Amino acid sequence: MKPNVAELIDKIEKLCNDGHQIESVSVLNSSTQEQEGPSSHTIGQHRTRRPFSVDEVEALVRTIELLGVGRWREVNLRTFSDADHMTLGDLKDKLNTLVHTTRIPHERRRGELIPQELLDRVLIAHTLG
DNA sequence: TTTAGGG
């Protein structure tokens, strides 16, 4: 039988984190603050790049599985409520890139649930590199 | 204001 989500997530945490586990699906400002710095997200014509951490991707996919595709507003509130630098568009864009980088052929109409296949592939991708 | 797509 193929490994379930819980196992994959657990494996990821052990490989990527140094012990900072997660409890629920919510954003955690772990040590993925990158090299930007506190004042990086300041003004400017455009926001600076902000790579999603593995935890953020995990939280995003899990929440989408729960609510369905297209409910970015809800996803944002449920999972990235405190992440001010996260916009609804960022969430939408992230799902698009994930689906494409993992090469998952799948119609993502509004309200449709993201298959666990996505989470699996995403986590595996992050695990193997 | 949020969705949904293209830029």
Added chain:
DNA sequence: CCCTAAA
């Protein structure tokens, strides 16, 4: 990430 027509 940004821009923005539609809803």
